[in-house]
Amino acid sequence: MAPRVDHLYFFLLGIASFFSLLIAGLIVYYAVRFRRRSADSVGARIQGGMLLEITWTVVPLVIAMVIFVWGANVFFAMSTPPVETLNVYVVGKQWMWKFQHLDGQREINELHVPVGRAVKLIMTSEDVIHDVFVPAFRVKADVVPGRYTNLWFQPTRPGRYHLFCAEYCGTRHSGMTGEVIVMEPDAYEAWLSGGAVEGSLASAGEKLFSDLACNTCHRPDTQGRGPDLQDLFGKTQALQDGASVVADEAYIRESILNPRAKIVAGFQPIMPTFQGQVSEEGVLELVEYVKSLNKNRASAPAASSEGAPRPADAVPASGRGTRN
Numbered sequence: 001m002a003p004r005v006d007h008l009y010f011f012l013l014g015i016a017s018f019f020s021l022l023i024a025g026l027i028v029y030y031a032v033r034f035r036r037r038s039a040d041s042v043g044a045r046i047q048g049g050m051l052l053e054i055t056w057t058v059v060p061l062v063i064a065m066v067i068f069v070w071g072a073n074v075f076f077a078m079s080t081p082p083v084e085t086l087n088v089y090v091v092g093k094q095w096m097w098k099f100q101h102l103d104g105q106r107e108i109n110e111l112h113v114p115v116g117r118a119v120k121l122i123m124t125s126e127d128v129i130h131d132v133f134v135p136a137f138r139v140k141a142d143v144v145p146g147r148y149t150n151l152w153f154q155p156t157r158p159g160r161y162h163l164f165c166a167e168y169c170g171t172r173h174s175g176m177t178g179e180v181i182v183m184e185p186d187a188y189e190a191w192l193s194g195g196a197v198e199g200s201l202a203s204a205g206e207k208l209f210s211d212l213a214c215n216t217c218h219r220p221d222t223q224g225r226g227p228d229l230q231d232l233f234g235k236t237q238a239l240q241d242g243a244s245v246v247a248d249e250a251y252i253r254e255s256i257l258n259p260r261a262k263i264v265a266g267f268q269p270i271m272p273t274f275q276g277q278v279s280e281e282g283v284l285e286l287v288e289y290v291k292s293l294n295k296n297r298a299s300a301p302a303a304s305s306e307g308a309p310r311p312a313d314a315v316p317a318s319g320r321g322t323r324n
């Protein structure tokens with residue numbers, strides 16, 4: 001994405017430079033050329049010029065439209081991740097970045113990714129608004145408490161790249177930095193299998209699910225007092241009040257922390273809130289566990305990557321507006 005952003009940027013810079021020089025030059029030239037030569041001289045009366053009016057209306061219009069179409073093109077490419085992405089969960093807090101890989105690896109202020117793969121960050125905050133910014137990749141997105149926002153990039157060259165927090169978030173905001181470490185695929189696989197792994201994110205979620213006794217109500221049989229979660233992710237749920245909702249990350253998060261916000265049709269509002277009992281990272285594990293209950297994940301090629309169904313990809317829609 002970086003070259004596309006740069007080309008647009010240098011085009012804008014070129015346009016601005018050209019007109020700045022043109023206008024400044026003409027001001028100086030006319031000031032000298034049409035200066036008052038005697039104390040009682042009076043300029044000729046000008047009645048306007050249609051050709052001039054049309055020219056300085058049409059030329060800026062054309063330029064503005066080129067910028068608009070070009071900019072919109074780049075913007076849509078930046079906000080639409082490919083279907084096949086390597087998903088990494090990100091939790092921002094004062095003042096650190098926490099990364100969780102689907103295989104279970106956790107990192108703080110370092111993010112290891114393989115070169116050549118599209119990487120999607122699914123991000124939330126534990127406290128205030130932060131903002132992930134990787135200047136070398138020309139990507140940047142707000143990280144907002146109570147919401148999931150997305151950002152994607154495809155590294156093309158191995159190396160270490162700065163990662164900044166780009167939203168003032170308290171006294172140590174300037175220290176909230178990290179590194180994206182882009183590795184060759186082999187080195188990345190070695191790194192993945194290296195660290196102390198306590199199992200995949202989904203299996204951690206499964207453990208949390210039974211530790212919190214969620215499984216006593218959310219059961220596959222009809223005796224369950226809560227909805228069955230099998231094959232739920234990405235589906236449209238009918239609600240008690242007649243509305244419906246797509247079961248995406250944000251819906252699952254809300255159902256855990258504020259269960260009464262959306263009651264599934266046919267069920268009672270009896271689920272207690274787990275606000276304060278589950279951390280944002282725990283919520284992400286539970287979300288990943290619910291995703292793993294989908295049997296028909298035909299587009300998922302490997303455990304470490306995920307072809308989420310379209311509704312999941314549509315999640316950032318609410319977050320798009322927060323991009324600065």
Ligand code: CUA
Nearest residue numbers: 130165167169
């Ligand atoms: Cu986090 Cu600034």
